[in-house]
Amino acid sequence: MLQNLSFFNRFEKDEGERFEYEESVMGKSTNVMDRWIISFTQSLLSLVHSKMAVYHLYAVTPRLVKFVDNLTNWYVRFNRKRLKGDTGKEDCLRALETLYSVLFCMVRVMAPFTPFITETIYQNLRRVLKPGTLGKGDINSVHYLMVPQPVQRLICPDIEAYVSTLQSVVELGRYVRDKVNIPLKYPLPEIVVIHKDKQILGDVLRLENYIKEELNVKTVTTSTDKEKYGVVLTADMNFRVLGARLKGDVKRVQQVVAELGDEEIQEMLNSGSIVILGHTIDACDLNVKYSFSGEKATELASKYEAHSDDTVLILLDTTPSQEMLDEGLAREVVNRVQRLRKKANLVPTDEVTVWYHIQETDTELTRIIDTYSEYIETSTKTPCKPMAEKDNSSIIIEDIAKIKGVSLKLVITQGFSSMMSPAVSVGEPTGTKNISCPWVNIILDGTPRYGTNSCSATLLLENPVGCPVINSYQQILEEAHGIFGFPLEHSKLHVERKPVDSKTPVSSLAGRTVVVTYAVNKIPVATSAVKPYSRFVNIEGSGKKGCVVLENPCGDGIMSLQAFTSVVQKIFSLSSTPTIFTDSEKKKLLHLNGNSLVKLHGLTVYT
Incomplete structure (x- = not known):
């Protein structure tokens, strides 16, 4: 939960304005995942009040653990792009407000259970809390605050139900991928979701984009007809478990188990046990498998892998498509290159x-x-x-x-022989140039946080040229902290293993590599580079020259096209989405698709 606080720091640094929360905005977002996590939180609040009133602590703790899982492994995972601002400022604000509201609510609920971590989170949250939100009482500690009351209007059982179905589908899909040893990075053609209730299938289709992204499948198909796909349940005995217990009845019980039909097995799974020849046999004592029947049984069995829980049945098409095989070979090449570098x-x-x-x-x-x-x-x-x-x-x-x-x-x-491939779909931007704006490379001599593994980044000192964006030693440290998440207390800057004076003009650091240390008396690594670590695109327009850094930290992924155009708009103070050209005469429109932004690295475009 603590690492989620980094999203608020990122917003303030990227957008240049302070994020401030007030409780009146809670529940205003229409995004389905926002509504779900808020509804789940309010339902949890209601449970906490009812159970704690009768001192049923044992009933509360498991739900608190479930909340942490839902927040971290589902809400934040599914909304990371929104929280990072890739979908635009307003959508980012709605996601941040939602994240803040549930964190602020839950630190007060969990304070008696985990006093120290909740206090740490609260002190960080309090920094961006609008003054007066908590009234006139003592707000210096989370332990001085009352547990909030649930807001019934924000509880939506329907949304909680169909997100629960989404979770079932995703978890079943992950299980099947693990079973057949196909990593999530490899695309698959289709997932079929089977359920008798059309409303549940409709809920699945409402959230199909999340399923496609999380399971890396191209198509989500729903069906109420299990027979259409010839899927049946079969069972056989676990002799290791039942042999000694059944003794002389083993063979007779085995014969009955082998003859169990699909509906009987399903009923056993739902009830948890079945009575055979006077013996009560638990579902876990039988090996239950899916198989395919009918004329197309062999074809279906070679195409699909099936799995289910008490909610839905899924069939995952594990046929190795040409795209999957091609991508697998490309990853093999990457692997060999990385091995050789190592x-x-x-x-x-x-x-x-x-x-x-x-x-x-x-x-x-x-x-x-x-x-x-x-x-x-x-x-x-x-x-x-x-x-x-x-x-x-x-x-x-x-x-x-x-x-x-x-x-x-x-x-x-x-050395770099040349910049990486500059081709784009239409037009050719101006050829390779040096970066337009003054810059400084950053190396973190330590362990990065915020979920990144990279220790290198590039900061622009001016953007556009002549307009400083970093003015001081302290600002460099704060920007680097926003990227890597290191402790600021003992952090220092070094150039060529020599400490940088805090009064040094930042302009004197332009074009150099600065090493950040945060441990006391740390001797920094010696490193330098003549080019920016992060990839960039030069932008010219309205008589100004600017630059967009495509990734920070280095290797953390190229920004989205929407984020790119948003940064260009901000650099040149444009009132609308900019049109970008490949030539200085502005005759050739730049068309980008897919991951083509990386192909602009080191080039100049115009707006």
Whole structure:
């Protein structure tokens, strides 16, 4: 729960305005996931009051644990892009208000159970709480506050019910993927959700985008007809458990179990047990499996994997599509490159180029590398070029890897041979240039927080050129803290292992690499670079030159197109969404699709 507080810091830094919460906004969002987590929280409040009134502590604790799971593993996971501002400022505000309202509510509820962590969270939340919200009493500690009363109008059992169905579908899908050893990163064609109640299936379709994203499937199909897919339940005995208990009746019971029909097995699963020849047998004592029957049984069995709980039955199409196989090969290439980098003791910020040569001709691997070149370069943070284009750069390491029986020669050389592939779908932006705005690289000499593994980033000192956005030593520390989440108390800046004076003009740091330490008497690592770590796009318009940093920290993922246009609008103080061109004459419109933003790295576009 504590790490969720970083979203409020991010909003203030990215949007340049203070986030301030007041309780009157609670429940105003129309987003279904916002309404769900608020409804669940208010239902929990109602339960806490009723159970604690009769001292049933044992009934409260499991629900508090369930709340933490719902908030962290469901709400925040499903709404991370909204909370980061990728879907626009207003939508981000609604998500932040929702997150704050449930955190603020629950720290007061959980304070008697977990006094220290709730106090820490409360002190952080209190920083952005609108003055007067809690009245005139002592608000210096969460333990001075009363547990809030539930707001009945915010409780929506219907929304809680169909999000619960969504959770069942997602968890069943994850189980099947684990069972057949297909990671979530590999796309699958279809998931079929089967239930007799059309209303529940309608609820599933309302939330199908969440299912598609979480399970990485292209299509969500619903059906009330289990027979259409030929899915039946079968059971057999667990001899290890029942053998000694049944003794002489083992064979007769085994025969009855083998003849159980689909409905009988389903009824047993619902009730938890079944009586056979006078013996009460628990459902867990039988091995229950799904199988396919009918004329298409063999075809369906080869295509689908089935699984169910007491809510729904799902069929996951695990047929290895060509797209899945292609992406798998591309990931194999990434894996080999990363292994070679590790073998050469390279760190993510080292400027190197990978050259490749496929010894066999006319192989699928050649097509895959060409098709997924953008993905490979993005994942490895390294230009990846054919060996035929290799320059005279000094070789660091080379090796030959085998991928699906094909020999792939990889050579890593010092320096970037050129920027990563600049192609876009329509028009060509102005060629490769240096970054327009003054910048400084940041290296964290320590462990990053906020869910990132990267320790490198790039900060712009001016944006647009001539308009300072960072003015002081302390501001650099605060910006770096917003990215990496390190403690500020003992943090310091260093250049070439020498401490930077806090009064040093930030302009003197332009183009340099600054190392941040936060441990007392820490000796910083020695590192430097002549180019920004993070990828960027130069922007020109209205007589100004600016820049958009596409990722921060480095390797944390390229921003969305919507976020990109929003930043451009902010840089040039535009009143509407900007139109972007590839040429200075503004005749060729820039069209981007998919992940094409990465292809603009190091180039200049115009607005």
